Amino acid sequence: MSLQVRVLRDGVLEKRSGGLLQLWKKKRCLLTEEGLRLHGCTSGGGAPAPGSRAKELRFERMATVDCVEHKRGLVYFTVVMATGEEIDFRCAQDGAAWNAEIALALVRYKNLRAVQSGRSRHLSASSHHLEEGGGEEGGGGGR
Numbered sequence: 147m148s149l150q151v152r153v154l155r156d157g158v159l160e161k162r163s164g165g166l167l168q169l170w171k172k173k174r175c176l177l178t179e180e181g182l183r184l185h186g187c188t189s190g191g192g193a194p195a196p197g198s199r200a201k202e203l204r205f206e207r208m209a210t211v212d213c214v215e216h217k218r219g220l221v222y223f224t225v226v227m228a229t230g231e232e233i234d235f236r237c238a239q240d241g242a243a244w245n246a247e248i249a250l251a252l253v254r255y256k257n258l259r260a261v262q263s264g265r266s267r268h269l270s271a272s273s274h275h276l277e278e279g280g281g282e283e284g285g286g287g288g289r
Contacts, residue, residue: 151178155247158187162234170236175244177251181205182225203233205255211248221245 155177160170161184172187181204207228214222216239223245225233237244 151180153178154251155244157244158237159184159244160236162236177244177247179251179255181208181255182248203227205252206259208252211245211252213243213245223248 153176155175157175159173159175161173163169163171174185174187176183176185181202184201184203203225209226209228212224212226214224214234216222219239220236221239221243222234222236225235225248227233235244
């Protein structure tokens with residue numbers, strides 16, 4: 147992620163570890179317009195652990211966000227990457243849920259990319275059309 151991205155949400159999520167015990171570990175999370183950045187937390191809570199390297203889950207590599215269940219005041223959800231990798235999270239159910247905000251930011255990102263792709267295809271087709279002489283000059287279609 148670039149240095150100058152806008153942070154949409156900042157807070158703590160719990161991520162299920164991939165180890166044998168699959169423990170829930172607190173992560174300080176920054177949701178940006180480009181994806182989700184995860185930092186390890188100190189034992190005291192939400193502050194990033196000194197020297198911890200951020201893990202980045204970029205929207206360009208994300209497929210979907212699936213809400214799994216609501217249980218005992220927690221929302222459990224899964225981020226599915228384009229590779230098929232599944233990353234499990236949980237957060238408190240109060241206020242705007244992280245899973246909904248991540249899903250909305252992912253949709254916005256993909257929509258923006260689709261619009262940009264459509265524009266560049268349109269511009270490419272228009273310039274190709276003009277290069278082949280299909281432009282306005284000599285068309286004789288004026289009124």
